[in-house]
Amino acid sequence: MSPDRPHPTEADELAEYHPFIKRMREIGESYGMSYRDIFWRKATQDNLSFVASFGLPNRFSHWYFGGIYKNLKIQQDESLISILELVLNTDPVYAFLLEHNSLLENLMVIAHVYGHVDFFRNNAWYVKSDRNMLNRCEFHARTIRELAATHGQAKVDDMIEASLTIANTVNPFERDPKKKRERLIYFIRDHTRTLASTTKKSDPRHTDLKLAHQVLSMMCLEMEYFDLIGRTQIINEGWASFVEFKILEKVLKPKEWLEFTLQFSKRPAPYLIGFTLFNACFRRGGWPEVLQIRNDYEDIAGAGRHRHHGAEVGRPGATQEPAGARLRLRTYTAARLTVSSARLIIRSRERSRSSPGMALCVWISSETVRMVSALTRCRAARV
């Protein structure tokens, strides 16, 4: 398969983007990035909301996703949020361009997607991710439909609801079986299997236990896939934003560049914090350093590296649970902060010096503020 083809059904719609796609790929490769094949597809806002709410386009259907879908649609209709880009970590990668986006907006998306695709391919944490997840999800969806036909829709729905409630307790990187069983979802999954094997087939509980085990096993696999996305949110989005920035530097004309920086400054916190981290590392060590970071680290480790100057914290092979949980949580929490609340934290810097985790949080926040202020100045100059 030749790389970066539009999907066969939508080949003509993307004709105007081909020269840009080709050029951006070449620029990225010249920086040392490498990619998997990408299928580009055009999609409506509804389609994007659908994929974003389900996680993957052919995942099993459930009212919970319906609620997220509805919420996303309402928020998009009222222009409260806008889905910036959507790319699936599969092989080949599927990337979606919004139909009503302007050319510039879609160029931003294309450059951003190249960042993600490079990250998917090269980041060590993603080695474990299931790139066949589209097919697996399809299989799960069919199995769930079959289970619903056998056991009744209501029963299967209840089981899925219960599984979704504990779905976030997965940890695909926990290798110690003992510790893994401390996680609720794994414990129940294994326990239902054991119980099912010890109860007689005539026992009515036997079928329920088997059903629970089947649903939980599927849920574990799917949630392990999504866990990685949450685990690398800042570094992944940051890398994608950084790559986008660097690629578009070479592609856009000055007027377009100004428009791009204005839009770029309005990105949510994880994008800007991640971008700031990579930008700071780039200033220090250039491409070799940032490429190394995107290879080896997830959120905590990426932030931790800056603090610990290259310590082996967070390498997948080095520790089972990368970095400390509290440190990780603070990074996430910081990522959720708005710039104004970040300023408040900086004011409490004196108090926080005693805690390394807090200091890191403050560092991230202050970097963000600095960068956002610079971008704001740029906006002010334009006005």
Next chain:
Amino acid sequence: MAQYVDRGKLAQVEHDKRLREYLKKDFNVLIQKQKLVRDGKVKTNFATLDLPTLRFGKPDKESLASGGGGGKGKPQKGGKPQQGQGQKEELVDVSGAQGADDHSDPQYVELDFDEFVRMAQEQLIEELNLPPLNPPRLSGEVLSDENVELDDQDRYGLMVDLDLEATMVESLKRSLRESGRAEYNVDLRHDGWYFTEAPVTERANRAVEVYLLDISGSVSGHNIALIRKFIFILWYYLDKKYRLNARRYIVFQDEAEEVERDAFFSIESKGGTHISAGLSKALGVLHGFHEYDKYLFFFSDGDNSSSDDEAAKGQLEKLFDAFDLICYGRINPCDSPISPFNKLVKEHLERVENLTFSDIKDLDNVSETVKKFLNIMNR
């Protein structure tokens, strides 16, 4: 990608079904809101229907501010500190989207007003044990933006430039539609044969409903909920009977004003009471409705300004001729003594056939009022 949209919408339908069940529990609180409708939407009291999700880790705002990161941990319930809690993860209850990045505040669930009304009707019909009705048989007339006002020439005479082929086609469609075999839209402008079949027995099958509400201070909280419930039940039955309903909304205190539906369901009580102003406005909005059944639904406590009683009496008598039915719901939560205006209405009640009167005190009372009204309507 088309198939994806359907799956999203199907899941949304499932979500909405469950949502409706939850909303029914919250219905009585919701319907009392002073500003029920905003931009055609009813804003509910809870965010999207969500699942509680458990995961490891606690976004601890307090420790973020104070910087506490020791290994001892905080005391649990019962006073014993848990060793090493600072390094361990805890199971906490958090909620949120799984598949998508969600960087925004939670949005409260909003329902289209029509969807809210349907939900309210289901709830009320069940609660009050009122008879559910089947939808009406499809008539020859079709709802459209271009419903033409018909004059006698349209009714009795064929158009000069009648297109015979178009007439036959439209007539065939109408015939199929009336027999219930296919739901065609019939273009009446080309169906020249329609009105010549039985012009005398053909009914216009349209109604204009005027809702007149006193906002002088008596209408709030419990009362407003009762009035809204009353209106929703009425709509249930009227929508089943009439395919074409024109609805006009008037609010009055010292002065009367015709308002949009949203404003009618988002009232602010103030001012004195001049009932004559409201009644006069109700007559005014009938202008142009020639072939309609005309209904007036009038809600007030009847405590009219004494200087206005004479004027109100005059207007009331004019209303008897103008409307096919006048339904007066007296807002009377505390069994207050009867006012001169209410006395006047009661006097007319004995001799005027198309007038009904009812005290609106509680939900059972609403049910009786509706039944009374329906009896008269079906005479």
